[in-house]
Amino acid sequence: MKPVLAVLGIGIIILGLFGISRVDWMGWINLAIGVLALVSSGALGKTPRSTTMATQIGLGIAALVVWVVALSVGVVPWLTWWTFAFGVAFILSAFVSRPELPTGPDTTRLR
Numbered sequence: 001m002k003p004v005l006a007v008l009g010i011g012i013i014i015l016g017l018f019g020i021s022r023v024d025w026m027g028w029i030n031l032a033i034g035v036l037a038l039v040s041s042g043a044l045g046k047t048p049r050s051t052t053m054a055t056q057i058g059l060g061i062a063a064l065v066v067w068v069v070a071l072s073v074g075v076v077p078w079l080t081w082w083t084f085a086f087g088v089a090f091i092l093s094a095f096v097s098r099p100e101l102p103t104g105p106d107t108t109r110l111r
Contacts, residue, residue: 001041001042001044002040002041002044002052003041004093004096005037005038005040005041005044005055005056005059005090005093006037006038006041006042008037008059008086008089008090008093009033009034009035009036009037009038009040009041010034010038011034011086012030012031012033012034012037012063012083012086013030013031013034013035013038015030015034015079015082015083015086016028016029016030016031016032016033016034017031018079019079022075022076022079023070023075023076023079026066026070026075026079026083027079029066030063030066030083030086033059033062033063033066033086036059037059037090040055040056040059052094053094053095056090056091056093056094057090057091057094059090060087060088060089060090060091060092060094061087061091062087063083063084063086063087063090064084064087064088064091066083066087067080067081067083067084067087070083
């Protein structure tokens with residue numbers, strides 16, 4: 001599980017819930033990005049680093065595309081800029097590496 005991706009997913013879901021009352025299309029898109037982030041955080045447990053990075057960058061680009069569209073149609077500023085912040089956070093989180101913790105007993109010492 002990728003905890004940073006899960007936290008960002010929960011955050012953008014909360015933003016989407018607040019956004020539905022203001023601009024429904026943007027709120028639903030933010031909810032969809034958040035759900036995809038949560039599903040990805042659980043599914044990317046043992047995948048290669050490049051797959052994880054591509055997923056996080058893809059989610060960030062999706063949020064930034066929504067931000068650009070929101071800027072062009074004049075959506076409420078707080079919703080627009082929070083979406084931008086989450087987009088940047090998704091992209092930046094792709095470059096943060098955490099050491100993987102061992103999941104089982106260390107069998108290399110037994111040899």
